[in-house]
Amino acid sequence: MILIFSTVNLSPHFRLQHQRHLLHMPQAEVYLVENFLSGAEAELLKQNLLNQAGWRQEKLKMFGKEVEQPRLTAWYADAGKAYTYSGLTWEPQPWLPALSQLRQKLEKTTGAQFNSVLLNLYRHGQDSMGWHADNEPELGQNPIIASISLGQPRVFAFKHNQQPELKLRLSLESGSLLLMAGSTQHFWKHQLPKSAKLMEPRINLTFRFIY
Numbered sequence: 001m002i003l004i005f006s007t008v009n010l011s012p013h014f015r016l017q018h019q020r021h022l023l024h025m026p027q028a029e030v031y032l033v034e035n036f037l038s039g040a041e042a043e044l045l046k047q048n049l050l051n052q053a054g055w056r057q058e059k060l061k062m063f064g065k066e067v068e069q070p071r072l073t074a075w076y077a078d079a080g081k082a083y084t085y086s087g088l089t090w091e092p093q094p095w096l097p098a099l100s101q102l103r104q105k106l107e108k109t110t111g112a113q114f115n116s117v118l119l120n121l122y123r124h125g126q127d128s129m130g131w132h133a134d135n136e137p138e139l140g141q142n143p144i145i146a147s148i149s150l151g152q153p154r155v156f157a158f159k160h161n162q163q164p165e166l167k168l169r170l171s172l173e174s175g176s177l178l179l180m181a182g183s184t185q186h187f188w189k190h191q192l193p194k195s196a197k198l199m200e201p202r203i204n205l206t207f208r209f210i211y
């Protein structure tokens, strides 16, 4: 089988400029751009999205019981792109102007294309996301996931699927861009753990390309 994903390649320029692969992550291609947005831009965007995004509290079926997801979510995408995630199928909302602008900036910086964005709102330290890989079939073989963080810095963790000693924790600061590419989703899982500390809200945006 030949898979061609030419439209979503990262530009060589981005690869060179942001050569900082996170330390010791074999079989992954991960980049961190700490100041993708300035502090002021990130704060403005956070307020805008807190007020304007169509936040929803989704329920999931776990062992036959309905439980609320420990975060709020919103999903924006080009028309006709539905997405199945954790057993839920999302019908996209049309892009907010602030999100279109951010997509343009991201596409210009990375050379990759994105047609959807999942927003997560972690209201406080008890909101979280469990271990998973972004490996749904509609994301293609080696997806490029661009993750932008706004507001409260939170710990983000990676662990390797087969080698438990390979793990890494980093703090995702407001305005940062974490980019996962290549074979990352095949070999690593990631999570956003709960924190016992008192925490302000954080918004995370993961831009994706849905086939």
Ligand SMILES: O=C(O)CCC(=O)C(=O)O
Residues within 6 Å of the ligand: 118, 120, 129, 134, 147, 156, 172, 190, 191, 192, 204, 206
């Ligand atoms: O909030 C984060 O930083 C992670 C979000 C995430 O992993 C996802 O939406 O798939």
Ligand SMILES: [Fe+2]
Residues within 6 Å of the ligand: 132, 133, 134, 190
């Ligand atoms: Fe993820």
